[in-house]
Amino acid sequence: MMTTFAKLTATASYVPGRIVTNDELAAVMPTTDDWIVSHTGIHTRHYAFDDENTSDLATKVGIKLLKKAALTADEIDLIIVTTITPDALTPATASVVQGKLNAKNAVAFDVSAACAGFVFGLSIADKMMRSGQFRHALVISAEVNSKMMDFTDRTSAVFFGDGAGGALLSQTQVENEEFLIAEKLQTDGTRAQTIHSGRIVPLTEVASTNYPTTDAFFQDGRAVFEFATTTVPEQIKQLLADAKYAPAELQMVVCHQANLRIIETICTKLGMPFDKFAHTVERFGNMSSAGIPVTLDQETPITGGQPILLSGFGAGLNYGSMLIRM
Known part of the structure; x- marks a missing residue:
């Protein structure tokens, strides 16, 4: 088979x-x-x-x-x-x-x-x-x-x-031809309330006035920045070490497009040149899960050469990094 x-x-x-x-x-x-x-x-x-x-x-x-x-x-x-x-x-x-x-x-x-x-x-x-x-x-x-x-x-x-x-x-x-080289996915549910959106509260009584409502998006900005610039670079380093790749061997890094300051800090902590980090956040803002694939499509060369690193991180707290070939 x-x-x-x-x-x-x-x-x-x-x-x-x-x-x-x-x-x-x-x-x-x-x-x-x-x-x-x-x-x-x-x-x-x-x-x-x-x-x-x-x-x-x-x-x-x-x-x-x-x-x-x-x-x-x-x-x-x-x-x-x-x-x-x-x-x-x-x-x-x-x-x-x-x-x-x-x-x-x-x-x-x-x-x-x-x-x-x-x-x-x-x-x-x-x-x-x-x-x-x-x-x-x-x-x-x-x-x-x-x-x-x-x-x-x-x-x-x-x-x-x-x-x-x-x-x-x-x-x-x-x-x-396989696209996936290596991956590392993680969750820290102890910090689940750091970011939340669309919460629906339980009933307090049976009443004709009951109607479901949701809350707006919320994030603890300082906690998110700390998580994204400490935990995430460490995950990336571990993935590269496990896969036996050096940062210099990467063709491109496509991080979650949270904001430019987070991307710059991750770049510094990985000791890589910033021109290897694809970014569209200046034009499109933080598009949550869509940021990585939009940037991958618009900013990265589609070749069969060196691997591309994807790294997403956000509410959950969920974070995952992946080495791929195009």
Whole structure:
């Protein structure tokens, strides 16, 4: 029996057309363009408005992936959508995307791993592809973060933008075509309340006035910065050591696009030149799980050469790093 692997055959991305500047945010909350740029490096972000929800962004990425890979929708066997801003709690956003693509042969489900979602989604898809039951899989990360923001909270709202990105994996029996070289996924649930969004409180009584409500996105900015700039670099170093790679051997690093200052600090702690770190956060803001695949699609060379390091980290606290070949 032949061993089955997964190869990465295409990447794609999509951001909504509406650009929101720092000055526009400064008109509705106590902040300034100078403050946002100095603290985050972000100049603009894109917002989806009432004609686009999370499934719409994901579907547009799916269409692009199919076109790039020269596949039809009915050739897709698996669709994984990673998101913390779904269209609804149920049905899964992936199910909606499956219907919009008319990918009638695909099993579809969501993964909620926050900003680490794309790395976690790729890992899950890889294991499923190895079973030999799936020929082609779409892993799409899509977020409409703007709909979950508290626009009186400048410590959170100024960071986030909307967008979607993804990858298409295809079955192969050729080992050196396998996209996954090594990975390390972790969770620290003791710090789960550091970042939260969409919490729904239990009932206090049976009453006709009961109606479900959710809370807006919240993050403890200082704790997030400390986690991202200490725990995450250590995970990356351990992954590279276990896989017997030196940082200099990497073609590119694509971190979660949390903010530019975090990326700069991770770069320093790894002792790598900053030009090896792909980044789009200045233009698109923090797109949660979508940041890595959007940046992978738009900023990294697609070659079969040196490995690319992906590193996602966020609510959970979930964090995962992965060495891949394109």
